[in-house]
Amino acid sequence: DVKVTQSSRYLVKRTGEKVFLECVQDMDHENMFWYRQDPGLGLRLIYFSYDVKMKEKGDIPEGYSVSREKKERFSLILESASTNQTSMYLCASTFLDRASEQYFGPGTRLTVT
């Protein structure tokens, strides 16, 4: 079974802190994605990566950066957390064809106070 894991289920951070969210997949997938999910807005793509050290901006990249140093690991970084980044963050991965089935992690509920 494909497994996508995220470093934390729940996280509480203060405004201005640097926050790292980590995602690891064990199926040798080429593509990895970070989404945020908010009530009434649905899932929005923040960044995705199609290979090690390669990344592309999604729909809402402002205030975020990403890092992919190893194929299995994709990190989302909030350089200076703000209250409007309070959200559910979901990581996903797919094989080379990014149109293929997406496998999701359990999510990280981030609260910024």
Place this chain on the structure above:
Amino acid sequence: KQEVTQIPAALSVPEGENLVLNCSFTDSAIYNLQWFRQDPGKGLTSLLLIQSSQREQTSGRLNASLDKSSGRSTLYIAASQPGDSATYLCAVFNAGNNRKLIWGLGTSLAVNP
């Protein structure tokens, strides 16, 4: 611009009923359509993926249909059970330049014992 709509936003049915969830999209230039399930506070689980050339896909009690020309998909759940209670999300993978998943907001389903 592709838009995905799911109606109704919420649905409550008694156990044992057969039910249909609806998904519509505005641009027929898609690679595939995907249905996901999300339990409260959790990540997403892929249920069915229908390629643009296919008309339907089945998995157990679930059957998803696709009518690309009319921009519609339905997810049919047979003999519903309380364990089916979850939010069901539909997403289309765009063809063309904007190659990514476009998400609906979901239908929240409650199956009452």
